Amino acid sequence: MMNRLISSFLLIFGLIFSVCSQEWKPAKVAVMTTWGEKIDPAHVLEEYPRPQMQRNDWINLNGIWEFTRGTYGDTYNEKRVFDKSILVPFPVESALSGVMEVDAKNDDKNYWYRRTFTVPKNYKGKELLLHLGAVDWLCEVYVNGKSVGTHEGGYDAFSFNITPYLQKTAQQELVIKVFDSQWAGGQPHGKQSLNPNGIWYTPVTGIWQTVWLEPVAKTHLSDFLIVPDIDNEQMKITLMPNALSDDMSAVIRVLADKKEVTKMKVSSFGEELQIPVKNPRLWSPESPFLYDVEIELQKDGKTVDIVKSYAGMRKIALERKDGKPCIYLNNKPLFQYGVLDQGWWPDGLYTAPSDEALEYDVKMVKEMGFNMIRKHVKVEPARWYYHCDKLGMLVWQDIPNATTNTQRNDWVETNFVREAHNIMNCLKNTPSIITWVAFNEGWGQYDRKDIEDKREAYTRMAVKKVQEKSNGRLVNAASGWFDYEIGDMIDKHHYPLPAVYDNPVNQRAVVCGEYGGINLKIDNHIWAGSEVNYTTVNSAEDLKRLFIEYAGKVEELKKQEGLCAAVYTQITDVESEINGLITYV
Missing domain, CATH: 2.60.40.10 (Immunoglobulins)
Incomplete structure (x- = not known):
């Protein structure tokens, strides 16, 4: 406890931080959440970032950092001028970063972050780990001018042992270089777009989850796996x-x-x-x-x-009920009534403005009567899953899609599997996750006609690789279409009414991975851009009536077709999509 108090004392009085004097203010944005309006740059996402592997001592490096834009191919330069400040861990394009730079020429630049820190005296004799919750996409870390290592991947946590790079001087310099080629590179990117419109959203670059330091013994636990067997x-x-x-x-x-x-x-x-x-x-x-x-x-x-x-002691399995495949939780059939959650914030984009905001969304889903969230082609910080675990919210976790419409498809295939395994490894102990979704609507699945001959072989290979790391969870191979009778589910998307595919082989659970999407405009809660329109109502009462009508169709499909799960689109508005049950702010 004393060590924790010492660390907190140093943190509060600025001995850890060196850039608090940098000027920062949020950029102007169409809508901002109440949490974003109250953000304090000296106290950003202060909760312990890794709930399933906790130690007593840690130092939060979130806050104001020095920042600048460089040119692709730049290397470390101790004389580099950092002409801006940025609030970490909000992505470069977000209002809360204070930068809000959205530039389509993502292939010709690097971004550079800098700050200094002091190692507390009580850490002497210990190894010091630098943790980064997520950085999109390629980053290189420098400590005191020396390259510590690089990492590729926008959705998985990683760390470096920086002990050999520390100096005897009080202050240590930390510099992070980030490069993100977005769609052009072929890496997983989800629904980020350099031309945000419709169902595609503002891109995300750079540090977007907590950065922190952790002292450990020379011999320590690096990782562990827990698989429940009820x-x-x-x-x-x-x-x-x-x-x-x-x-x-x-x-x-x-x-x-x-x-x-x-x-x-x-x-x-x-x-x-x-x-x-x-x-x-x-x-x-x-x-x-x-x-x-x-x-x-x-x-x-x-x-x-x-x-x-x-x-959590739980079991998810595919069994048979009344002659049809059925999803069982803890050896009992359980219908999953879910909602699509894309995890975008108007002020922080990929990054929620506070832990309270993260928890709020899960609580709202629970209060509305849903028992499952489909986390759509995005991965959240560990604390979001912690809230799902605590509150009892089942999760279908999508693997963020890559782009196979490039000239680097061999690399894209290999890299997709690598990043998928890294994501799954980070989330492997999470009780609430019961399903991995490998592909969505053909994205990253060779959805272009001139290369579709590769699709089936690649899909089978990638899904097999996901199944190898599933740790007892179900695998939804292809949510939407391009289905090859593999995985545990046959999944149809249909708007606005729910619907299902025929299931003649009768070996997989019938689910409807997306339906609904009822539009309702609320003044002063609208994001600029063209609207996605499946169906529109003019009042909350009309939305409620239509939602109940669609829910009745879900019940009908349960009885007649053996429907096992249905996912309503969606929990919140997202940018120009106004079909959420909750407005964007």
């Missing part, structure tokens, strides 16, 4: 330390309501361990019970690392 009343846990030695062991504790239910000492690492959980309390939308999990790493019998996590 049928055998156990958790299957795999521990992955940063290094192995004969004198290492670990103690795993499982707690329910702060009372220990299991304690086991183990000496096997990188192998699956069966940790008993007798008479487990199951996780479900109605009762989202979470067990606390504590892992204590020991070396020569002495504790060197303690990590706190949590787990």
Whole structure:
């Protein structure tokens, strides 16, 4: 506790930060959330960023950084002039970044971020890890002028051990270079567009999740996997330390309501361990019970690392009911009534202005009576999934789509699988995620006619790779169309009324991955741009009436066609789409 207080003291009094004097103010935007209006640049997203792997000590590097635009191919230059400031972790194009630069020529520039920090004295003798929640897309990290490493991928968390690059001087310099080619590069980008309009939105470049420092022992836990097994009343846990030695062991504790239910000492690492959980309390939308999990790493019998996590005991499976495939949760059929969530914010774009804002959306979905969210071609910060876990919200997680309409398709295929695996690895322990969605409406699936001959082979390969990392979850191979009778679902998109495909093979669950999209204009809540129009109403009462009518059709499909899940478009308006159940602000 004292270490945490020391870190907080340094943080508050500016000994950690060196750029607080930089001028910053949000850029003007058509609409801004109430959370964005209240943002304090000295206190940005201060909650612990990794809820499923917590340690006591950490330093939040969010806040005002120095910033400038460079030219593609730039290298580090200690004399570089940083002529702007930016509020991290809001993307360059967002109003809350203070920059709001949207430039279609994304292939000819780098962005450079800079700040300094001080290492607290009580960190002496420890390794210092630099964590970045997500950076879109290619970034290189420099500490005190030395390149620490690079990372490619806009949706997965990564870290570097920066200990060898620290100097004895009080202040340490941190510089981050970012390059993002958007669609031209062929990397996963979701619904970002250099020409935002209709269903395509403002692009995102740069740091868009929390940047933070964490002290660890030389020997520490790097990662772990928890797979619930309710049928055998156990958790299957795999521990992955940063290094192995004969004198290492670990103690795993499982707690329910702060009372220990299991304690086991183990000496096997990188192998699956069966940790008993007798008479487990199951996780479900109605009762989202979470067990606390504590892992204590020991070396020569002495504790060197303690990590706190949590787990939900739940099982998702495809079974048969009345002769048809049916999705079961915890060995019981469960109809999933979901809503599409694209995760865009008018002021922060990919980045919510606060943790309260993240939680608010999940709470609203729950209060409206839905039990599932389809997170649409975007990945959220770990805390969003934490709120889903705590509140009992099932999640279908889309893999953000790439672009196969390029000259680099061999690289695009390989990179899509690599980034998909990285995303899945970051989210592997999340109880609320029950389905991975590999492709959506053919995007990144060779949807152009002159290359469609490659589609089936690529789809089968990519879906197989997703299934290999599914960790017991279902896989929706192709939400919308271009279906090849693979995966666990046959998924139709149909607007405005829900509908389903015929299912003659009868081996996969019938779902409707998108329907609805009822437009309702609300004055002073409109984003500029052309509207997407499936159907339009003129009042909230008309929207309610039509929504209920569509819900009746969902019930009809459940009874007649064995429909297992339906996803309404969508929870909020998004830029020029005004078909949300909630306005954009």
